[in-house]
Amino acid sequence: xxxxxxxxxxxxxxxxxxxxxxxxxxxxxxxxxxxxxxxxxxxxxxxxxxxxxxxxxxxxxxxxxxxxxxxxxxxxxxxxxxxxxxxxxxxxxxxxxxxxxxxxxxxxxxxxxxxxxxxxxxxxxxxxxxxxxxxxxxxxxxxxxxxxxxxxxxxxxxxxxxxxxxxxxxxxxxxxxxxxxxxxxxxxxxxxxxxxxxxxxxxxxxxxxxxxxxxxxxxxxxxxxxxxxxxxxxxxxxxxxxxxxxxxxxxxxxxxxxxxxxxxxxxxxxxxxxxxxxxxxxxxxxxxxxxxxxxxxxxxxxxxxxxxxxxxxxxxxxxxxxxxxxxxxxxxxxxxxxxxxxxxxxxxxxxxxxxxxxxxxxxxxxxxxxxxxxxxxxxxxxxxxxxxxxxxxxxxxxxxxxxxxxxxxxxxxxxxxxxxxxxxxxxxxxxxxxxxxxxxxxxxxxxxxxxxxxxxxxxxxxxxx
Amino acid sequence: xxxxxxxxxxxxxxxxxxxxxxxxxxxxxxxxxxxxxxxxxxxxxxxxxxxxxxxxxxxxxxxxxxxxxxxxxxxxxxxxxxxxxxxxxxxxxxxxxxxxxxxxxxxxxxxxxxxxxxxxxxxxxxxxxxxxxxxxxxxxxxxxxxxxxxxxxxxxxxxxxxxxxxxxxxxxxxxxxxxxxxxxxxxxxxxxxxxxxxxxxxxxxxxxxxxxxxxxxxxxxxxxxxxxxxxxxxxxxxxxxxxxxxxxxxxxxxxxxxxxxxxxxxxxxxxxxxxxxxxxxxxxxxxxxxxxxxxxxxxxxxxxxxxxxxxxxxxxxxxxxxxxxxxxxxxxxxxxxxxxxxxxxxxxxxxxxxxxxxxxxxxxxxxxxxxxxxxxxxxxxxxxxxxxxxxxxxxxxxxxxxxxxxxxxxxxxxxxxxxxxxxxxxxxxxxxxxxxxxxxxxxxxxxxxxxxxxx
Numbered sequence: 011x012x013x014x015x016x017x018x019x020x021x022x023x024x025x026x027x028x029x030x031x032x033x034x035x036x037x038x039x040x041x042x043x044x045x046x047x048x049x050x051x052x053x054x055x056x057x058x059x060x061x062x063x064x065x066x067x068x069x070x071x072x073x074x075x076x077x078x079x080x081x082x083x084x085x086x087x088x089x090x091x092x093x094x095x096x097x098x099x100x101x102x103x104x105x106x107x108x109x110x111x112x113x114x115x116x117x118x119x120x121x122x123x124x125x126x127x128x129x130x131x132x133x134x135x136x137x138x139x140x141x142x143x144x145x146x147x148x149x150x151x152x153x154x155x156x157x158x159x160x161x162x163x164x165x166x167x168x169x170x171x172x173x174x175x176x177x178x179x180x181x182x183x184x185x186x187x188x189x190x191x192x193x194x195x196x197x198x199x200x201x202x203x204x205x206x207x208x209x210x211x212x213x214x215x216x217x218x219x220x221x222x223x224x225x226x227x228x229x230x231x232x233x234x235x236x237x238x239x240x241x242x243x244x245x246x247x248x249x250x251x252x253x254x255x256x257x258x259x260x261x262x263x264x265x266x267x268x269x270x271x272x273x274x275x276x277x278x279x280x281x282x283x284x285x286x287x288x289x290x291x292x293x294x295x296x297x298x299x300x301x302x303x304x305x306x307x308x309x310x311x312x313x314x315x316x317x318x319x320x321x322x323x324x325x326x327x328x329x330x331x332x333x334x335x336x337x338x339x340x341x342x343x344x345x346x347x348x349x350x351x352x353x354x355x356x357x358x359x360x361x362x363x364x365x366x367x368x369x370x371x372x373x374x375x376x377x378x379x380x381x382x383x384x385x386x387x388x389x390x391x392x393x394x395x396x397x398x399x400x401x402x403x404x405x406x407x408x409x410x411x412x413x414x415x416x417x418x419x420x421x422x423x424x425x426x427x428x429x430x431x432x433x434x435x436x437x438x439x440x441x442x443x444x445x446x447x448x449x450x451x452x453x454x455x456x457x458x459x460x461x462x463x464x465x466x467x468x469x470x471x472x473x474x475x
Numbered sequence: 476x477x478x479x480x481x482x483x484x485x486x487x488x489x490x491x492x493x494x495x496x497x498x499x500x501x502x503x504x505x506x507x508x509x510x511x512x513x514x515x516x517x518x519x520x521x522x523x524x525x526x527x528x529x530x531x532x533x534x535x536x537x538x539x540x541x542x543x544x545x546x547x548x549x550x551x552x553x554x555x556x557x558x559x560x561x562x563x564x565x566x567x568x569x570x571x572x573x574x575x576x577x578x579x580x581x582x583x584x585x586x587x588x589x590x591x592x593x594x595x596x597x598x599x600x601x602x603x604x605x606x607x608x609x610x611x612x613x614x615x616x617x618x619x620x621x622x623x624x625x626x627x628x629x630x631x632x633x634x635x636x637x638x639x640x641x642x643x644x645x646x647x648x649x650x651x652x653x654x655x656x657x658x659x660x661x662x663x664x665x666x667x668x669x670x671x672x673x674x675x676x677x678x679x680x681x682x683x684x685x686x687x688x689x690x691x692x693x694x695x696x697x698x699x700x701x702x703x704x705x706x707x708x709x710x711x712x713x714x715x716x717x718x719x720x721x722x723x724x725x726x727x728x729x730x731x732x733x734x735x736x737x738x739x740x741x742x743x744x745x746x747x748x749x750x751x752x753x754x755x756x757x758x759x760x761x762x763x764x765x766x767x768x769x770x771x772x773x774x775x776x777x778x779x780x781x782x783x784x785x786x787x788x789x790x791x792x793x794x795x796x797x798x799x800x801x802x803x804x805x806x807x808x809x810x811x812x813x814x815x816x817x818x819x820x821x822x823x824x825x826x827x828x829x830x831x832x833x834x835x836x837x838x839x840x841x842x843x844x845x846x847x848x849x850x851x852x853x854x855x856x857x858x859x860x861x862x863x864x865x866x867x868x869x870x871x872x873x874x875x876x877x878x879x880x881x882x883x884x885x886x887x888x889x890x891x892x893x894x895x896x897x898x899x900x901x902x903x904x905x906x907x908x909x910x911x912x913x914x915x916x917x918x919x920x921x922x923x924x925x926x927x928x929x930x
Contacts, residue, residue, distance in 0.1 A: 019550075050564070058571065061564035063544035064818060065553055068528075082525035085547035095525065098600065102511075102523030105604040109519065140567045356522060 019046070019087045021181075024069070025173045027089050031096050032073075032175050037103075039074040039113055040096070041174040041313060044087065045353045048132075049166035052140060054147045056159060059140060068353035071095035074113055078106030081356045113334030114344050116314065118177035123308050125184045127213030131165050134214040139163065142217060149226035150193055155237055156230070158194040163187070165214070172313040180309045185213040186456060188304075188446060191225065195233045202236030202420060204229055204405060205388075209304055209446025209458070232388070232406050239420035242407070242471055248383035249424070249469040250376050250410065253443035255402075257459035258389045260294050261364045261449065263400040263428040265459075268296075268321045268329075269347070269359040270336035278398030278429060282327050288432035290325040293367040298346065303458035304446050305362025309346065312357050316346035322432075333359045351453035360451065366461030369438025376437050376465040383410040384471060386424065398428045425470050439463035482507055482529070482637035483647050485549055489533045489558045490639055496562040498535035500577050502640035503558075504775060505531040506817045510632035511600045513607040518615070518624045520607055523600060526632070530817035533558050537565040539574040545818045578798040578808055579642045581779035589766035592679035595651035596633045603629055606655075610684040614659060614692070621663030622692055625670055628656045631681070636771065644777035652768065653681045654912070659691040661699060668698035668882070669869045671849065672717070674911055678766045694849050697872045700881035705873070707927035711901065712888070713840050713847045713874075713920045716908040720916050721854035722864060723830075726892045727758075729859040731785050733796035733811075733823045737803045742862060742893055746791050751893075753900035754789040755833050762810050762826035768913040775814035775821040783809050797823045830916040833903020840904055840920050841877045848888065862893030868926070889925045899923055 021044055032040040047066040052059060069091060070083040080102030082095035143161050150159045165187040172180040192205040206229040208216055220228075251259065267277040274280075279287070288294070298307050298316035307316050312334050320328045330340065333348035336359060348357035377385075390403040403423050409416035439462035449457045480488075486503035493501035507529040514521050531554055532545040542565030546557035607629050614624040631653045639645045654676040661668040673691040675682035714722070726742075735741040743751055752758075762780025764770050771780055776798050784792045796804060797812035800823050813824030841847070848868040857864035871886035872879050904918035 057569070059567070059569040061542050061568050062820070063542075063557070063560045063564055065544075065546040065557055065560075066818075067547045067553065078520060079522050080525075081522055082527070084527040085529050086527065086549060091527065094527070098511075098525035102525060102600050102604070105601050106520040106523055107604075107608065108521070110521070136563060136567050354526075354528065356524070 019067070021171050024087065024089065024092055025171065025179060028071070028092050028096070028173055031093060035073070035096070035100055037073055037075045037100070037175065039115060039175055040099070041072050041172065042092065043070045043311060043350070043353055044171040045069070046169040047166055047352070049164065050136065052143055052163045054143055054159070054161040057144070057147050057151065059144070066352060069095065070353040070356070071099045072356055073099040073103045075100065075103040077110050078103050078108040079110065079356065080104070080106070083353050110335060111338040114337040116176055116178065120179050121308065122181040123183070125182070125211055125306070127185050127215070128218065129214045131167055131185045131187065131213050139214070142222060146191060146222045146226055149223065150191060150229060153230055153234070155195040155197040155234065156193050157196050160192045162190045170311070172309065172311070174313050178313045180313050182308055184211050186211050186304065187214060187216050188456070189216050189225070191229045193229050193233050195237055197237040200237050202233055202239070204232035204236060206232065207446055210302055211304065211306060212302055235406065235418040236420055239418035242384065242419040242422045244472045246468045247471055248380050249466045249471070250380070250383065250385045251464045251466065252385070252387040253441065253461050253463060254388045254445055255386045256366055256461035256464050257445045258402065260366050260461060261361060261457065261459040263394050263402070264294065264432065265296065265321070265361050265364045266394060267398060267428065268331055269361070270330045270332040270340055270342060271359045273330050274336060274339060279327060279330070285327055286325050287327045287429050288322050288325045289435045291369050291438045292322055292325050292432055292435055293320070294322040294365070295320050295367065296331055296345070296347065296361050296364045298362045300363050300365070300444070303363035303444060304456035305458050307362060310348045310357065311350045312348040314344050314346040314348065316362065317343070319345040319347065331359055331361065333357060349455050351455055355453045358451065358453065360455050361449065361457050363444070363458040365444070365459060366438070366464065368440050368442045368462040371437040371439050371465070373439060373441070373463050376439065376463060377410055377415070378413045380410045380413060384408070384419065384422070385410050385415060394428070399426070400428055401425045423472050425472065431466060431469065434467040435464055436467050437465035480549060480551070482531070482635055483639060483645070485531055485551070485554050486637050486639045488551065489531055489554050490641055492555050492558040493533055493535045493562055494641060496559050498537055498562050498565065500536040500641050501558070502534045502577050502638070502644070502776070503531055504814065504817060505529070505637040507635040508632055510630060511603050512628060512630040513603055515607060515611065515624060515627040518611055520604070523604065525600065531557065532814070532817040532819065533561045534820060535561045535565050536574060536576070537562060539570045539572060540565045540568045541571060541574065542566070542568055543820050573803050574799070575802045577640045577642050578644065578776050578778050580644045580777065581773070584646070584772045584779045585763040587763040587765055587767070587770045587772070587780070590650040590678045590770050592651050595631055595653050595679065595681070598631050598681070603631060606681060606684055610657070610688060613685050613688050617692055621661045622695060623660050623662055624657070625660050626658040629684070630654050638773065638777040640777060646773045646777050648772045650771065651678055653677055655682050655684050655687045657687045657691045659688065659695050661695045663699070668695050671695050671870070676768055676909070676912060678768070678770070694870065697879050698870050698882035702873050702881040702883045705883050705886065705926065705928040708925070709923040710926045711843065711845045711920065711922045712924040712926070713845050713918055715847060715849045715918055716916045717850045717910040718848045718868070719919055720910045720914045721851050722857060722892050723916065724914070725854050725857040726859050726862050726864070727896070728825060728828065731794050733794040733800045733804055736794050737800055740860060742860065743791055747793070749791055750789045751791045752786055752789040752896045753898070755900065755903045756786060756789055756896060757784065757831040758786040759784050759829050759831070760795055760809070760811065760825050760827065761829055764827040764829065767827035768909070769826045774810045775812040776808065778808045778810045778812060780826060781810040795823050795825060797821050826913065828914045829907070832905045832907045832917050835902035835904050835920065837904070837906070838877055840902055840918055841874045843876065845874050845920065846883065846886070846926055847872045847874055851888065857892070862891045864892060865889045871926070883928055885928055887927050895921050895924070
């Protein structure tokens with residue numbers, strides 16, 4: 011494998027040392043991850059720019075032996091670290107006395123892939139990036155109702171290498187960028203806030219996806235509508251969810267229930283394979299191959315080829331998302347869903363790009379026969395439970411009155427049961443949008459989610475104080 | 476050059492290099508953490524981890540423009556690159572007109588004691604696993620009572636810290652730390668008690684796993700009998716140290732943070748020397764506490780750790796500051812610059828927070844009819860500006876004349892910690908416990924807290 015060598019670090023040599031030493035241990039499985047992540051973070055608070063930069067380099071060794079995993083990491087990339095990590099991981103696995111099932115094993119493989127970029131992150135100077143952010147901030151500051159502004163920009167060049175005792179040697183390089191602008195405003199005693207985000211894995215490409223002017227406009231328009239919004243009525247109403255909300259819903263409220271470790275722990279999807287869990291027009295997948303997603307990856311952090319996980323197909327629950335151990339434990343297909351925040355963590359089951367596939371309805375058709383309901387555009391996060399109950403706070407929403415969009419509403423929340431809500435979907439739009447963010451499950455990873463517009467026959471809507 | 480350069484050598488190299496690149500001031504903070512962690516899940520060892528995490532964070536000023544960069548490892552070329560990056564970032568940053576420079580060395584540094592033990596530093600992973608197995612075996616003795624070790628973690632760490640800056644700060648420190656976290660539940664006859672977490676730690680010896688497990692199981696046992704139909708109204712409540720620490724952290728400690736004071740978001744801003752709590756309450760932050768979880772010789776900026784009273788006999792005495800926020804408030808740093816490690820910049824935080832003991836015995840605390848709250852869920856939703864909270868007490872146990880009557884399942888509590896500590900304290904316990912790392916508090920008995928039980 012032709013790993014890129016710089017900073018005096020010879021990745022190929024480290025891998026060959028690992029392979030030689032690990033083979034000698036005569037164990038079921040061992041893997042090595044080497045990571046080089048360079049990142050910059052630029053933050054503007056009320057126009058004042060602060061910066062942070064990191065070179066996060068390290069390696070992790072994991073060994074499965076006698077029913078247990080040993081894991082060792084080091085932030086020092088050299089031969090000595092590899093040898094020591096192997097000894098530690100081995101002695102840890104050996105002494106654990108556990109009975110975990112054997113992880114799924116695979117054939118030898120060799121691959122190195124660089125995700126293509128439009129303009130390399132390291133080819134654009136930090137001054138230009140700062141200038142772009144200041145321009146965005148200036149646009150946000152122009153409106154008198156804006157009282158506080160934060161612009162957050164993060165960019166990273168990630169290089170990850172993987173080797174295992176199965177003779178798998180893999181490498182992948184991505185350039186990731188993320189932008190979030192949040193504005194807080196006050197007008198005639200009403201307070202409100204809005205956040206707009208975007209992301210890419212195509213280098214310094216954000217402003218080509220959506221221009222600085224468009225981005226600012228979106229944040230301001232959202233805030234402006236919040237400031238003239240009225241409180242909602244409480245009760246059960248038909249609801250149209252915009253793609254951003256559908257994304258949050260399929261990831262937060264539904265996706266976690268289909269992670270193999272949580273299925274094993276008793277999530278609401280446990281024992282529901284081949285059963286109808288959603289309306290027949292609903293298909294939800296976790297797809298690692300879509301263009302420009304935060305979860306778009308060739309291989310996962312256990313060196314497993316990523317595959318599309320079809321969680322729900324035409325309303326029927328088909329697949330769960332797995333890592334090596336849970337594929338064996340639950341007798342499921344390996345989907346390549348094992349991800350780790352960094353070399354400091356062992357991989358666990360995580361989502362990648364979780365989306366609802368488009369249907370055939372138009373937005374107008376969805377509104378048409380609604381006498382009174384709500385159009386929910388974006389959320390402020392929520393909380394879900396393994397039993398399938400959820401609560402989501404809403405940031406931007408509008409009334410739907412006699413088939414038409416009406417006044418904005420604020421301080422709204424939606425609650426319910428995930429599977430019941432999926433069964434109540436009666437229209438799926440033909441449009442599609444993808445969103446970018448981070449998900450925490452003890453470790454934080456970059457994910458995407460999204461979908462089309464969706465109509466739900468009824469949802470419980472409440473006001474928040 | 477050798478990769479065996481010490482942390483302080485690397486830090487020195489980093490600051491020198493930053494100055495060469497154009498920094499007017501530079502500071503390098505290095506941390507080297509080694510250790511082992513065992514995690515237990517559902518009564519079984521799930522994973523063993525070995526930790527070797529070293530890196531250097533470099534903070535520079537170019538005039539009043541600031542930049543920060545870090546590098547992992549001990550590779551000279553990476554440290555240099557981080558220094559160069561920090562300077563480059565400072566040059567594109569905005570001017571911070573409040574910046575008054577990095578701190579100078581403190582005249583005296585403390586010798587707190589009991590922060591390093593060579594046995595802990597050289598404890599083998601096998602020994603840690605033996606402790607984990609002993610914990611599993613200990614809890615399995617309670618199998619017939621339905622006790623399950625749902626989660627546990629044991630860890631031992633050795634931490635080396637080094638800091639240097641262009642104002643002459645040049646310090647190194649090394650310490651050890653061992654901890655145990657145990658969470659147990661009782662599942663019997665279709666009923667499940669809440670998961671109870673107990674923590675213990677030490678800088679110089681491995682904490683007792685039996686005692687930690689026992690404390691968790693004791694609380695579980697209190698939940699095997701249930702109380703139903705509790706009338707919603709004001710009750711006398713005893714907050715056990717876990718519950719008090721959770722609520723204090725979100726409200727009182729947030730308001731004692733100097734940054735919050737300067738930004739006008741502290742409840743206690745402008746109330747120095749006024750009585751803000753019951754006169755039996757004294758709260759100190761003590762970075763020199765012998766054997767304390769967060770005891771070191773210097774803070775995240777190289778300023779000497781200190782002991783300072785924040786609240787003395789109910790009177791507000793001070794706030795915690797790092798160098799920057801101290802200067803903004805017109806005060807000196809209190810040695811409270813806290814960093815998450817080499818990868819983060821310093822900000823004001825707490826070292827070891829101690830609420831001093833009162834004089835009430837356990838019998839006095841539990842006298843009469845009281846609800847004892849062993850932990851709370853949702854403390855993070857408390858309002859730090861106003862002190863208002865609405866949390867799930869889990870578990871809450873009803874006591875009558877010192878006798879536990881049963882678990883009040885689904886008890887919600889509503890109150891305001893600021894006003895309760897000011898005027899509703901009945902008793903402060905005479906035993907101080909450490910429910911979480913670096914926070915030491917007694918039990919406290921407060922009257923008229925609204926309690927309701929979910930149907």
